[in-house]
Amino acid sequence: MGHSRPHGYILEAVKRRIFLLLLILIAGAWVAWKYYPPFRAAALVAVGRGSVCPLDAAVKSDWNLKQQIELKDKILNASLQVQSDPQGYHLWETPKGRFWLPEGSDYVLPYNLAEQERKIYGTGENGPHAGDIVLDCGANIGVTIREELKAGAKQIIGIEPAPENLESLRRNFPEEIKAGRVVIVPKGVWDKDDFLTLRAARRARDAGEVQAPNFNRRLSPARPPTLNPRADSRRATGLPDVLRAVRRGQLCHPAGCVVFPLGSSRPP
Secondary structure (H helix, E strand, C coil), X not given: CCCCCCHHHHHHHHHHHHHHHHHHHHHHHHHHHHHCHHHHHHHHHHCCCCCCCCHHHHCCHHHHHHHHHHHHHHHHHCCEEEEEECCCXXXXXXXXXXXXXXXXXXXXXXXXXXXXXXXXXXXXXXXXXXXXXXXXXXXXXXXXXXXXHHHCCCEEEEECXXXXXXXXXXXXXXXXXXXXXXXXXXXXXXXXXXXXXXXXXXXXXXXXXXXXXXXXCCCCEECCCXXXXXXXXXXXXXXXXXXXXXXXXXXXCCCCCEEECCCCCCCC
C-alpha cells in the first residue's frame, strides 16, 4: 500500500515548477528583447510607449530601418554633386533628378529620397494621384513635391519657413512656380496664428526645428540656415486659416486638397 505525499510537499513542488516556468519566461523575454527587435518594438507599444505608431508598423520598424539605410546608400552612391555657388548652395544629380540644397545638407538628401523610394506617404488610395491638389506642410527642398508632380498633381502648395529651403525650392521648381502649378508659402504651419522659434545650426545633423512657445517639442525637420545660424522668430499660419484660404481659392482650387501634416509619415 503506497504512502500519500504530504500536502506541504505537493505545494512546494508546484511552487518550484511555477518559479521555474517564470524564470524561463523571463529569460526568454530578455533574449527576445536583446536579439529580436520586433519583440522589443511590440513590447514598447504594449506599455504605451508607441502612441503614434500602430503595432503592425512597430514590429516592422527594424526591417524598415535596414531598408531605409540600404536605399539611402544606394542612392548616395549613384549621386554626384555637380555644382556649388558662393551663396552656399549645392546642386546634386541623383537618380530622382537634380536638386539644389543648402550647404551642409548634402547627406540628408539621399535619406529623404530613400523615404520616397519606400513610399512612406502610402500607396493606392493614400498615395499620390493625378489631379491631386496638395498642401505640403513642411516642404523642405521639394523632394515630396517632385514625387507629386511626377504623379500628375494639379497643384501643390509648398509651405516652408526656413529661408535656405525656400531658396532651394525656387531653384528646384522655377517653371512650375511660374506656371502656378507649385505655390510657395514662406511660413510654418501650427494650430493657430503665432510666432514660433525656428532654431538653426551649421551642421546637417543638427537639423533646424520649429519650437512651440514655452516647451521644447520638435515639429518638423526644416533644413537650417548654414551661413548665419541663430534662433529666429518665424510667422506660423494656423492650418485652419490655410484651409479657409484654399476654399476661397486664394491658394489652390477649392475642389479639395491632400494635406501632409508637419512631421507626418502619411496623410491623415
